[in-house]
Amino acid sequence: MTILFLITAVVILASAMMVVTARNLVHAALWLVVTLFGVAVLYAMLNAGFLAVVQVVVYIGAIAILFIFAVMLTGRQAREKGPGLNRNWWAAALMGIVTFIGLAWMLQGWRGFSQFSNALPSGFESVNELGQALVSPEAYVLPFEVASILLVTALVGAVYIAFNRK
Amino acid sequence: MIPLSWYLILAAALFSIGLFGVLARRNAIAILLGVELMLNAVNINLVAFWRYLNPIQMTGQVFAIIVFAVAAAEVAVGLALVISVYRSRKTIVADELDMMKW
Numbered sequence: 001m002t003i004l005f006l007i008t009a010v011v012i013l014a015s016a017m018m019v020v021t022a023r024n025l026v027h028a029a030l031w032l033v034v035t036l037f038g039v040a041v042l043y044a045m046l047n048a049g050f051l052a053v054v055q056v057v058v059y060i061g062a063i064a065i066l067f068i069f070a071v072m073l074t075g076r077q078a079r080e081k082g083p084g085l086n087r088n089w090w091a092a093a094l095m096g097i098v099t100f101i102g103l104a105w106m107l108q109g110w111r112g113f114s115q116f117s118n119a120l121p122s123g124f125e126s127v128n129e130l131g132q133a134l135v136s137p138e139a140y141v142l143p144f145e146v147a148s149i150l151l152v153t154a155l156v157g158a159v160y161i162a163f164n165r166k
Numbered sequence: 167m168i169p170l171s172w173y174l175i176l177a178a179a180l181f182s183i184g185l186f187g188v189l190a191r192r193n194a195i196a197i198l199l200g201v202e203l204m205l206n207a208v209n210i211n212l213v214a215f216w217r218y219l220n221p222i223q224m225t226g227q228v229f230a231i232i233v234f235a236v237a238a239a240e241v242a243v244g245l246a247l248v249i250s251v252y253r254s255r256k257t258i259v260a261d262e263l264d265m266m267k268w
């Protein structure tokens with residue numbers, strides 16, 4: 001378990017670094033697929049099987065492919081002319097490092113920081129529970145419906161914005 | 167066994183890398199890739215807290231699913247804007263998109 005976590009963490013962080021530094025955008029999008037797959041492995045290790053499947057289907061299957069489509073539709077921009085990073089990249093790197101140190105410092109002061117997980121109760125199926133929580137009126141049916149309205153609105157808006165009026 | 171802290175530190179590192187990408191890249195699509203990394207870091211946190219604090223309550227997983235939906239909406243609208251801008255300006259380098267600058 002520990003070995004698997006460490007391998008996954010190294011893969012996630014290394015491929016994330018490649019996403020933000022690769023010059024060729026198609027390569028960056030493919031490295032993003034590797035990162036997303038590593039995150040799916042983490043979900044599976046955390047007993048969130050449904051989320052691991054959704055991560056692969058929605059993120060890798062739809063969002064990453066959408067990125068690759070957008071890179072190809074914007075044609076010759078894929079291999080960037082000039083530097084891939086802007087002039088203030090050192091300030092951005094400093095900002096990232098400060099954010100990481102700040103988050104780590106804040107988390108390390110929390111008393112539940114290094115706790116271990118309890119075993120799940122016997123017969124507990126996280127997929128069943130999640131399905132019931134999403135449609136039960138006492139739980140999360142309203143956020144679920146709001147999310148579907150948001151998706152429809154966003155997709156109609158995306159079609160309208162990208163539509164070629166000619 | 168893995169303590170909760172490992173997941174939180176990993177998510178913080180992933181978030182910082184995504185933040186660096188958003189701030190430092192010149193290409194608009196690359197900026198959106200950085201936003202995706204940040205959203206994934208948040209999702210790792212949500213699922214880890216669900217598993218370690220109170221797995222009987224499904225709040226963390228439901229929240230993660232809402233984040234999935236918002237991320238999909240954000241990417242669809244963002245890439246549509248990028249394609250629309252590319253049609254009118256023939257560039258998607260963020261520095262050169264200055265038509266709203268006075």
